[in-house]
Amino acid sequence: MIIVIIGAQWGDEGKGKVVDLLADRFDIVARYQGGHNAGHSVYVGDRAFVLRLLPSGIIHADKTCVLGNGMVIDPKAFFEEVDQMTAQGIDINPDRLKVSARAHLIMPYHQALDHTSEERLGNEKIGTTLRGIGPAYEDKAGRRGIRVSDALSAETLRMRIERNLEEANRIIVLYGQQPLRADEIYNEIAPLIERLRPFVCETSHFLSEARKAKKKILLEGAQATLLDVDHGTYPYVTSSNPTAGGASVGAGIPPHHITGVLGIVRTYATRVGEGPFPTEMIDAEEEMADLIRQRGNEYGSVTRRPRRCGWFDAVATRYAAELNGFDSIALTKLDVLDALKEIKVCTGYEVEGKRIETFPAVSHDLSIIKPVYETLAGWESDTVGVTEFGRLPQKAKDYVRFLSDQVGVEIGLISTGPERDQTIILRDSVMEGWFLDPIAPAVAES
Numbered sequence: 506m507i508i509v510i511i512g513a514q515w516g517d518e519g520k521g522k523v524v525d526l527l528a529d530r531f532d533i534v535a536r537y538q539g540g541h542n543a544g545h546s547v548y549v550g551d552r553a554f555v556l557r558l559l560p561s562g563i564i565h566a567d568k569t570c571v572l573g574n575g576m577v578i579d580p581k582a583f584f585e586e587v588d589q590m591t592a593q594g595i596d597i598n599p600d601r602l603k604v605s606a607r608a609h610l611i612m613p614y615h616q617a618l619d620h621t622s623e624e625r626l627g628n629e630k631i632g633t634t635l636r637g638i639g640p641a642y643e644d645k646a647g648r649r650g651i652r653v654s655d656a657l658s659a660e661t662l663r664m665r666i667e668r669n670l671e672e673a674n675r676i677i678v679l680y681g682q683q684p685l686r687a688d689e690i691y692n693e694i695a696p697l698i699e700r701l702r703p704f705v706c707e708t709s710h711f712l713s714e715a716r717k718a719k720k721k722i723l724l725e726g727a728q729a730t731l732l733d734v735d736h737g738t739y740p741y742v743t744s745s746n747p748t749a750g751g752a753s754v755g756a757g758i759p760p761h762h763i764t765g766v767l768g769i770v771r772t773y774a775t776r777v778g779e780g781p782f783p784t785e786m787i788d789a790e791e792e793m794a795d796l797i798r799q800r801g802n803e804y805g806s807v808t809r810r811p812r813r814c815g816w817f818d819a820v821a822t823r824y825a826a827e828l829n830g831f832d833s834i835a836l837t838k839l840d841v842l843d844a845l846k847e848i849k850v851c852t853g854y855e856v857e858g859k860r861i862e863t864f865p866a867v868s869h870d871l872s873i874i875k876p877v878y879e880t881l882a883g884w885e886s887d888t889v890g891v892t893e894f895g896r897l898p899q900k901a902k903d904y905v906r907f908l909s910d911q912v913g914v915e916i917g918l919i920s921t922g923p924e925r926d927q928t929i930i931l932r933d934s935v936m937e938g939w940f941l942d943p944i945a946p947a948v949a950e951s
């Protein structure tokens with residue numbers, strides 16, 4: 506069994522919580538794209554973890570975790586996180602953590618280039634995480650990147666750094682920054698690569714053998730559908746493919762071996778960084794945005810940047826369901842809306858007086874579209890920690906059903922708080938097929 510978990514919106518939907526919750530039912534948790542631009546928060550009792558590069562399954566001592574070939578890995582960030590996790594009592598060793606020999610490395614000059622690129626764009630900047638993600642993927646596509654396997658040879662590592670830095674420094678100097686020095690970079694990176702060596706693995710083969718041995722594999726998407734470089738709100742996207750197809754490429758798993766796709770959908774939307782966001786709460790709705798930000802703790806897990814907040818966008822989420830082929834949805838953060846008297850849901854867009862139901866390709870269109878809303882009554886009562894659908898207030902049930910109908914996908918799980926046990930697991934045939942657990946009555950039966 507191989508299941509992919511994917512963010513349906515612009516990221517931070519609560520993928521970390523859901524992966525941590527479901528990890529128990531799997532043997533292996535693997536990441537397939539992105540790098541330490543991700544921030545996945547997991548709360549277990551009074552312990553808080555923020556996973557950036559490592560799969561959220563790492564918290565479970567008996568799970569094996571994989572960093573797939575589609576990722577870009579900053580060795581410094583990798584070991585900072587390994588050390589941080591170790592200090593938090595998590596045992597990390599090469600037996601349970603495998604890093605793809607084919608993953609690409611993020612080098613210090615990638616970070617410098619991320620800065621200069623944002624500076625050059627000025628008002629049109631992407632608002633990246635400045636981790637060097639984009640420039641590392643540019644080098645990969647430009648066929649000059651440094652793969653983990655290349656770096657295992659000291660000579661190749663040194664040569665590639667020298668060659669790539671020559672070009673990078675031209676741009677860095679153009680922006681008035683000090684050029685970086687190849688020997689300094691090499692001296693910093695080489696010992697980290699030595700430390701990385703035992704973790705390096707042919708991960709695609711490893712996953713293939715695991716599948717044959719009937720191991721259950723969970724593929725943990727980072728970022729989200731609308732940040733996908735092909736399908737997202739380009740150019741305001743990340744440089745990888747978080748969508749379901751990317752899971753096959755980025756983990757090296759044949760597409761037909763993937764059993765199912767679970768979409769992580771928040772009951773409202775947020776976005777970090779720049780770019781179109783049709784349902785953003787702005788102007789007269791700024792107070793509402795503040796309320797949601799406070800209640801939902803909507804600040805970057807790593808960068809602490811305040812997240813832009815907006816209403817649920819059914820057009821965008823339908824698009825995500827279609828692109829990824831969601832079999833089921835995990836709906837997160839229901840409790841955050843407890844205080845609202847009324848809740849708006851965008852069910853269509855209007856462009857120059859015409860109603861459209863599909864998500865337009867041109868990012869420019871998104872800034873001229875007018876969301877068409879339906880307003881639902883809020884439930885104005887506490888749902889924090891509710892674990893049974895039947896115990897939700899009627900209006901909360903109505904809201905959940907409305908979202909499911911709008912997106913056209915069954916909801917298999919509802920999250921009512923950041924903790925593992927603050928979750929309603931519903932009987933929906935898809936999830937049941939995957940997990941074979943005794944679970945609560947389905948939405949339709951409650």
Ligand code: GDP
Pocket residue numbers: 512516517518519520521522543544545546547548800801802805806837838839840841920921922923
């Ligand atoms: P990810 O990037 O998709 O893993 O999401 P983040 O971890 O960046 O952001 C989601 C935040 O919401 C985290 O702080 C989670 O602990 C928190 N969270 C997840 N599910 C729920 C929920 O149902 N209710 C509340 N109140 N918080 C949640």
Ligand code: IMO
Pocket residue numbers: 512515516517518542543544545631632633634635636637638639726727728729732741742743744776777778779
């Ligand atoms: P998780 O996995 C939210 C956004 C950045 C920026 C754009 C490009 O926690 O959901 P990048 O550094 O990737 O080149 O930045 O993508 N971004 C995220 N937004 N959640 C994330 O990850 C993100 N990772 C990148 O804010 O707008």
Ligand code: MG
Pocket residue numbers: 516517518543544545546806
């Ligand atoms: Mg996040």
